[in-house]
Amino acid sequence: CCLLVFTTKTNHDENLQEWTPTTCYEHIYFKIKSERKIGKRHEWTVQFKNGYDHLVTFNYGTTEDAENHLTTNRKTLQANEISQPVLIYTEKENFYLLVDKLSFSLYDEEIIPCDNNN
Numbered sequence: 001c002c003l004l005v006f007t008t009k010t011n012h013d014e015n016l017q018e019w020t021p022t023t024c025y026e027h028i029y030f031k032i033k034s035e036r037k038i039g040k041r042h043e044w045t046v047q048f049k050n051g052y053d054h055l056v057t058f059n060y061g062t063t064e065d066a067e068n069h070l071t072t073n074r075k076t077l078q079a080n081e082i083s084q085p086v087l088i089y090t091e092k093e094n095f096y097l098l099v100d101k102l103s104f105s106l107y108d109e110e111i112i113p114c115d116n117n118n
Contacts, residue, residue, distance in 0.1 A: 019049055022099040024114040027051035028058060030097060035087070042093060045085040050077035058102040062088050064095045071098045076106065 019029040029049040036043050050056050055078055059071035077083060102112045 024099055025102050026115045028099060028102065040091060042090045044088045044090065046088055047085050048075055048077065048083040050079060050081050053079050054104055055079065056102055056104060057106060057108065059100050061098045062090060062095050063098065064090060064092050066096065069098060071100050
């Protein structure tokens with residue numbers, strides 16, 4: 001469920017991408033920017049945008065393994081709010097950004113299923 005595959009090239013001078021809808025929730029958007037490479041690790045900035053007209057909470061995470069669907073971070077955004085940039089680190093340039101367990105409540109009272117059949 002809710003797997004968003006993301007592939008990027010690293011270019012340290014590039015601006016943040018355009019807002020892209022997540023695979024699972026068409027009104028949750030993201031931007032990813034390559035910040036720098038530190039040794040073998042890549043540093044990225046990720047921002048999320050809530051396109052719904054009410055508060056949302058959702059889980060997110062990153063992985064380089066297509067079989068790993070663990071989302072360990074939680075984000076809360078007000079209606080149409082854009083998150084502060086979040087730093088993430090990967091070993092590879094190609095990785096998966098996972099978004100799942102969206103709720104219109106602070107307390108995960110009801111998890112909303114994906115907008116599509118992914």
